[in-house]
Amino acid sequence: MRGGRDIAAVTDATFRLHRGECLALIGESGCGKSVLASALLGLLPGNARTEGHAWLSGDDDRLDLLTADERTLARTVRGRRIGLVPQSPAAHLTPVRTVRSQLRETIRELTGRRDGEEAAAARAAFPADHLDRHPHQLSGGLAQRAATALALVGDAPLLLADEPTTGLDRALVDRTVDELRAQVDRGHTLLVITHDLAAAKRIADRVAVMYAGRIVELADAEAFFGAPGPRHPYARGLLDALPERAFTPIPGMPPELGDLPAGCAFAPRCPRAADACAAVPPLTDGVACHHPRSARA
Numbered sequence: 001m002r003g004g005r006d007i008a009a010v011t012d013a014t015f016r017l018h019r020g021e022c023l024a025l026i027g028e029s030g031c032g033k034s035v036l037a038s039a040l041l042g043l044l045p046g047n048a049r050t051e052g053h054a055w056l057s058g059d060d061d062r063l064d065l066l067t068a069d070e071r072t073l074a075r076t077v078r079g080r081r082i083g084l085v086p087q088s089p090a091a092h093l094t095p096v097r098t099v100r101s102q103l104r105e106t107i108r109e110l111t112g113r114r115d116g117e118e119a120a121a122a123r124a125a126f127p128a129d130h131l132d133r134h135p136h137q138l139s140g141g142l143a144q145r146a147a148t149a150l151a152l153v154g155d156a157p158l159l160l161a162d163e164p165t166t167g168l169d170r171a172l173v174d175r176t177v178d179e180l181r182a183q184v185d186r187g188h189t190l191l192v193i194t195h196d197l198a199a200a201k202r203i204a205d206r207v208a209v210m211y212a213g214r215i216v217e218l219a220d221a222e223a224f225f226g227a228p229g230p231r232h233p234y235a236r237g238l239l240d241a242l243p244e245r246a247f248t249p250i251p252g253m254p255p256e257l258g259d260l261p262a263g264c265a266f267a268p269r270c271p272r273a274a275d276a277c278a279a280v281p282p283l284t285d286g287v288a289c290h291h292p293r294s295a296r297a
């Protein structure tokens with residue numbers, strides 16, 4: 001939207017999130033992951049436009065998150081039906097108040113109860129003897145857990161975690177991921193956004209790969225990270241770039257969303273590009289590519 005232009009940050013995103021599963025949304029920086037998450041929470045900036053639907057199914061109703069009014073979202077959705085585990089806990093926690101007081105307030109707001117801080121902290125493996133600390137007295141990992149504890153207070157069936165492990169070392173990434181996975185195993189549904197493929201592999205049941213604002217592959221995590229592997233050449237390239245795999249970066253850079261090539265946005269970087277790629281490939285059978293690797297290859 002720089003210079004007054006409209007940018008399609010997310011296009012044709014179609015996916016289903018099944019109850020009790022974890023879907024990892026992966027892709028390079030700037031591909032539209034956070035915009036997609038913000039749209040689901042009604043947190044896009046005021047000048048943003050959306051089209052289509054995002055149905056949130058409850059026990060006996062269904063709500064379109066894209067058209068719901070702010071009052072409904074604020075009163076019944078955020079915190080209660082969708083818990084947000086923020087990208088940056090530091091920005092989410094109030095610096096001048098202890099973790100206990102922030103938990104207490106959120107518990108009161110969402111449940112009406114006046115106690116339960118310890119139990120809430122325990123659900124995110126936040127140590128009870130740190131409850132009276134201020135956020136700046138916490139390590140990055142503990143701040144992340146405090147933010148996660150806050151996100152879990154409302155016992156929302158759907159959890160949305162945007163880069164919950166950014167800036168953490170590998171051991172803490174694993175712990176944070178395992179704690180989130182434990183929520184899924186307890187019946188929560190989780191949409192986790194990450195560019196950490198190892199974290200995605202550890203936590204996800206299914207994977208959605210985004211490139212330049214579009215979902216280019218939707219796959220079962222086991223098939224994606226194991227055999228037969230990714231089917232979209234971009235997804236394959238992402239995995240091949242990992243140090244523990246071929247360690248071969250994808251040539252070139254992702255395109256600017258305001259200046260997308262015509263046709264398949266990945267074609268200029270794609271080893272398999274051909275004439276057909278002049279047309280945008282629809283997501284068919286889990287992959288948006290004119291020449292995907294065969295599912296059985």
Ligand SMILES: Nc1ncnc2c1ncn2[C@@H]1O[C@H](COP(=O)(O)OP(=O)(O)OP(=O)(O)O)[C@@H](O)[C@H]1O
Nearest residue numbers: 001009028029030031032033034035036045195257
């Ligand atoms: N408020 C905004 N106004 C204009 N453009 C925006 C706005 N928010 C995001 N964008 C653009 O939308 C695109 C997608 O951004 P988004 O934050 O969703 O990427 P991302 O995949 O989450 O990246 P990262 O991994 O870095 O978090 C980017 O090109 C960004 O510049």
Ligand code: NI
Nearest residue numbers: 033034035162
């Ligand atoms: Ni993001």
